[in-house]
Amino acid sequence: MFALVDCNNFYVSCERVFNPALQGRPVAVLSNNDGCFIARSEEAKAIGLVMGAPAFKSRELLKMHKVAVYSANFPLYGDMSSRVMATLAELAPDIEIYSIDEAFLDMSGFRRYDLDSYARSMRKTVRQHTGIPVCIGIASTKTLAKVANRLAKKNPRYQGVSILNTDEEIHAALAITRVEDIWGIGRQWSQFLHAQQIHTALDLARAPAPWIRKHLHITGARVQAELNGNSCLKLETVRPAKQSICTSRSFGRSVAAFDELLQAVSTFGGKCAVKLRKEGSAASLLTVFICTSPFNDPAKKYWGTRTVSLIQPSQDSITLVRAAGLILESIFRPGYDYKKAGVIVSGLSPAPLSPAILPLFPDEEPASYDRNKKIMIVMDSINQRYGSGSVHLAAENSAGWKPHQELLSPRSTTVWSDIIKVRG
DNA sequence: TCTGGGGTCCTAGGACCC
DNA sequence: TCTGGGGTCCTAGGACCC
Numbered sequence: 438m439f440a441l442v443d444c445n446n447f448y449v450s451c452e453r454v455f456n457p458a459l460q461g462r463p464v465a466v467l468s469n470n471d472g473c474f475i476a477r478s479e480e481a482k483a484i485g486l487v488m489g490a491p492a493f494k495s496r497e498l499l500k501m502h503k504v505a506v507y508s509a510n511f512p513l514y515g516d517m518s519s520r521v522m523a524t525l526a527e528l529a530p531d532i533e534i535y536s537i538d539e540a541f542l543d544m545s546g547f548r549r550y551d552l553d554s555y556a557r558s559m560r561k562t563v564r565q566h567t568g569i570p571v572c573i574g575i576a577s578t579k580t581l582a583k584v585a586n587r588l589a590k591k592n593p594r595y596q597g598v599s600i601l602n603t604d605e606e607i608h609a610a611l612a613i614t615r616v617e618d619i620w621g622i623g624r625q626w627s628q629f630l631h632a633q634q635i636h637t638a639l640d641l642a643r644a645p646a647p648w649i650r651k652h653l654h655i656t657g658a659r660v661q662a663e664l665n666g667n668s669c670l671k672l673e674t675v676r677p678a679k680q681s682i683c684t685s686r687s688f689g690r691s692v693a694a695f696d697e698l699l700q701a702v703s704t705f706g707g708k709c710a711v712k713l714r715k716e717g718s719a720a721s722l723l724t725v726f727i728c729t730s731p732f733n734d735p736a737k738k739y740w741g742t743r744t745v746s747l748i749q750p751s752q753d754s755i756t757l758v759r760a761a762g763l764i765l766e767s768i769f770r771p772g773y774d775y776k777k778a779g780v781i782v783s784g785l786s787p788a789p790l791s792p793a794i795l796p797l798f799p800d801e802e803p804a805s806y807d808r809n810k811k812i813m814i815v816m817d818s819i820n821q822r823y824g825s826g827s828v829h830l831a832a833e834n835s836a837g838w839k840p841h842q843e844l845l846s847p848r849s850t851t852v853w854s855d856i857i858k859v860r861g
Numbered sequence: 862t863c864t865g866g867g868g869t870c871c872t873a874g875g876a877c878c879c
Numbered sequence: 880t881c882t883g884g885g886g887t888c889c890t891a892g893g894a895c896c897c
Binding site for chain 1: 862863864865866867868869870871872
C-alpha cells in the first residue's frame with residue numbers, strides 16, 4: 438500500500454501558520470513578479486479566483502471580498518516543506534518526497550495496523566508539529582493513492598483521510614473521478630479521451646489496453662495499469678541527481694539595454710552555479726535565452742536562445758557567468774523590450790575533483806580551475822553563514838530588472854531579522 | 862500598466878556506424 | 880530492371896508533473 442500525503446493549499450497554509458488572523462478569510466498567493474495566482478484558500482476558490490490566472494484581471498474581486506494577497510515567499514515555503522517531510526519521515530519507514538507539498542509513503546509494513554486510525558494520527562502529528570493541514574489517500578498503487586487523496590480533499594465526509602481497500606471502493610472512486618483529474622492525464626489527453634467517449638477513470642481503466650498503448654503511449658498504458666491495481670511506479674526513496682538546472686525570471690519592467698540584460702543573465706548564471714555546487718554536479722552545456730513578452734504585438738516579439746558546450750564540465754560561478762555573457766552577446770538584438778531571461782545548465786555529471794581534461798597548450802586553465810574552486814568554497818561558506826547573497830560576483834546585479842514582490846510576508850523561519858519584523 | 866518557474870519522460874526522425 | 884539489414888546516438892518537440 439502507498440499513502441499520498443498532500444498539504445492543503447500549501448502556500449496559503451504556510452502564510453496562515455505565521456498569521457493566524459488569516460484563518461477563515463480568503464487568501465491567495467501570487468507567482469514571482471506578482472503575476473498569477475499559484476495558491477488559493479478554499480474561501481478564495483469559492484469566490485472564483487482561478488489557479489494560474491493573472492491577478493490583475495481579478496482586481497475587483499480581490500477588493501470586493503477583501504482577499505489577503507501575498508507575493509510568493511519561497512524561502513518560507515521551502516523551509517516549512519522540510520519540516521513537514523521530516524515529520525513524515527519519522528512516521529513511516531520509507532518516504533519519497535514528490536514535490537514541495539507532497540510525499541508518498543510506503544505503508545506495506547502496516548498491514549497489521551488499523552491503517553485508517555494510523556493515517557488520522559499522522560495527520561494530527563503533522564498539524565501539531567508544523568501547523569500545516571494535510572490530506573492522506575491510501576491505496577495499492579501510487580495513481581490510486583492520488584485518486585484517494587483527491588477524494589479526501591474534496592469530500593469533507595472523509596475528514597482528510599481516504600483509503601481504497603476493496604474492489605467496490607476502488608470501483609466507486611474511479612466512477613466519480615473525471616479523466617482530467619487523474620495523475621498523468623493532462624489537458625491534451627483528456628480532451629482526446631472525452632472525444633472518444635472516455636469520461637471517467639473507470640472508463641479509462643476499462644478501455645482496451647492495446648488501444649491505450651497506441652494512442653497514449655507507454656505513459657498512458659502505465660496510468661491505466663495503475664488504475665487497475667497493477668503497480669508500475671515504485672517508491673523512489675533516493676532522489677536521482679538532476680539532469681538540468683534552470684534559473685529564469687520575468688522582469689519587473691521591460692529591459693532594453695544590453696548592460697541590464699547582462700546583469701540579469703549574470704545573476705542567473707551565478708544562481709545556476711550555486712545550485713550545481715549544492716547538487717554536487719558540473720555542467721557541460723550552457724543555454725541562455727532572452728525574450729520579449731508573449732503578449733506583445735507580434736512585430737515586437739523576439740525569442741533568442743543559444744546553447745554552447747563548455748571546454749570542460751564546470752560548477753564555477755566565474756566560468757559560467759563569463760560564458761553566459763558571451764552567449765548573450767551573440768543572441769542580443771537591439772530595439773526590443775525584453776521581459777524575461779534565463780540560464781539553463783545541462784549535460785550534468787558528478788563534479789570531478791580535478792580538471793577532467795587538461796589543456797593541450799599551456800594557458801591559464803589548470804591554474805584558474807584551482808583558484809576558482811578555492812574562491813567558490815570561500816563564497817559558499819560565507820553565504821552559508823551570513824545568508825545567501827552576502828557575497829556574489831560584481832556582475833550579478835538586480836537593480837534594473839528586479840521582479841515585483843510588493844506583498845511579501847516575513848521569512849519567519851530562515852532570517853533572524855525577519856523574525857524581529859514579525860514581533861515588531 | 863499588469864500574464865510564473867522549474868522540472869521529467871517519451872517518441873520520431875535524422876545522422877551516422879558496419 | 881534491379882539499390883540491404885541492423886544497429887546506436889542525438890535532438891527537437893510534445894506530453895506530463897508540481
